[in-house]
Amino acid sequence: MKFNIPYLTGKEKEYVSQAIDNRNISGDGAFTKKCQDWFEKKFGFKKTFLTTSCTDALEMAAILLDIKAGDEVIVPSFTFVSTANAFLLRGARIVFADSCSDSPNMDADKLESLITKNTKVILIMHYAGFACDMEKIMSVANKHNLYVVEDAALALGSNYKGKSLGSFGHLSAFSFHETKNISCGEGGMLVVNDEQFIKRAEIIREKGTNRSAFFRGEVDKYGWTDIGSSFLPSDLLAAYLFAQLEAFEVIQNSRMKIWNLYYEGLKGNKNITLPASGNHNASIFYFTCRSLEDRTKLIAHLKQNNIPVSFHYQALHKSSFAASGDNLPNSEKYSDTLVRLPLYVDLKESEVNTIISTINSFYN
Numbered sequence: 001m002k003f004n005i006p007y008l009t010g011k012e013k014e015y016v017s018q019a020i021d022n023r024n025i026s027g028d029g030a031f032t033k034k035c036q037d038w039f040e041k042k043f044g045f046k047k048t049f050l051t052t053s054c055t056d057a058l059e060m061a062a063i064l065l066d067i068k069a070g071d072e073v074i075v076p077s078f079t080f081v082s083t084a085n086a087f088l089l090r091g092a093r094i095v096f097a098d099s100c101s102d103s104p105n106m107d108a109d110k111l112e113s114l115i116t117k118n119t120k121v122i123l124i125m126h127y128a129g130f131a132c133d134m135e136k137i138m139s140v141a142n143k144h145n146l147y148v149v150e151d152a153a154l155a156l157g158s159n160y161k162g163k164s165l166g167s168f169g170h171l172s173a174f175s176f177h178e179t180k181n182i183s184c185g186e187g188g189m190l191v192v193n194d195e196q197f198i199k200r201a202e203i204i205r206e207k208g209t210n211r212s213a214f215f216r217g218e219v220d221k222y223g224w225t226d227i228g229s230s231f232l233p234s235d236l237l238a239a240y241l242f243a244q245l246e247a248f249e250v251i252q253n254s255r256m257k258i259w260n261l262y263y264e265g266l267k268g269n270k271n272i273t274l275p276a277s278g279n280h281n282a283s284i285f286y287f288t289c290r291s292l293e294d295r296t297k298l299i300a301h302l303k304q305n306n307i308p309v310s311f312h313y314q315a316l317h318k319s320s321f322a323a324s325g326d327n328l329p330n331s332e333k334y335s336d337t338l339v340r341l342p343l344y345v346d347l348k349e350s351e352v353n354t355i356i357s358t359i360n361s362f363y364n
């Protein structure tokens with residue numbers, strides 16, 4: 001048994017061959033456009049740009065929002081390093097926010113206490129595809145005139161009260177890394193929901209040039225018009241990704257079935273806490289143990305039984321790099337006690353049952 005196996009729809013090779021035959025394997029080829037159209041139609045995103053990673057999409061967001069030294073960005077402590085790094089690279093001061101007591105997501109009730117005259121952005125992350133409290137977050141952002149960026153790396157296909165995650169923020173970022181529901185190995189997407197950023201996003205993604213406008217025949221030569229970098233992926237990656245998008249419902253249904261099997265099998269176990277109910281996209285099945293010590297013993301027990309499990313993020317405010325000295329007990333709690341179980345389409349029901357019984361028997 002493995003912790004993750006990337007799903008293959010069977011169409012990937014055919015579409016990658018087509019991309020090769022198209023003799024246009026750089027960025028923004030036919031498959032890139034197909035993927036972007038698919039996302040915009042399916043989830044109601046205003047404009048999408050495939051990128052080489054979610055990290056790159058976040059870096060584009062920081063450039064688009066003109067982040068500079070002195071600007072403060074509120075970032076959850078319980079997240080991946082890229083969420084913070086992308087903004088730190090532009091000179092921002094990162095202000096760490098705690099998680100909720102009953103969810104790893106940012107505690108929106110404490111948000112206003114973190115806002116100063118220098119705050120420019122609220123950066124949220126929807127853990128395991130469970131939505132942050134978007135009503136509260138958007139209302140605080142509107143009241144204080146702040147930008148909202150969604151790190152939706154784990155949230156493709158999930159929603160908050162029927163509206164797709166990734167469609168709330170001025171800008172949002174998704175990941176298609178091998179570990180995600182839909183993947184192309186390494187890949188990502190910037191979503192631009194605020195029209196004012198669309199034109200510039202295109203330029204920043206093309207090394208700070210107006211090359212896209214040139215290819216559309218809108219200018220007779222292209223040149224250097226802004227800062228930027230090389231954020232666009234090869235059409236080979238987009239071809240692979242498109243095969244996955246066509247199988248989106250199949251992948252989601254299958255992952256959801258496994259997620260529900262775990263939930264049903266573990267809900268009677270009083271030694272662990274399962275995720276609070278709510279909408280999610282079966283990107284991760286997680287639970288929390290009573291303590292770090294308990295988790296260490298459980299993980300050792302599962303490993304002895306050849307069950308690969310993992311945990312998630314090390315609270316950023318406690319990292320050797322940030323060492324902010326903040327007191328964020330909920331973020332630390334999730335870092336110390338959260339356990340993630342294998343979750344992939346090819347995981348067999350018998351394997352899921354073995355994992356469930358091994359966890360339950362550990363506590364008996």
Ligand SMILES: Cc1ncc(COP(=O)(O)O)c(C=O)c1O
Pocket residue numbers: 052053054055056079080082083125151153154174175176177187188
């Ligand atoms: C919340 C979050 N944001 C960003 C990333 C970075 O994604 P990528 O590897 O596509 O850059 C990850 C990676 O898992 C993540 O979990």
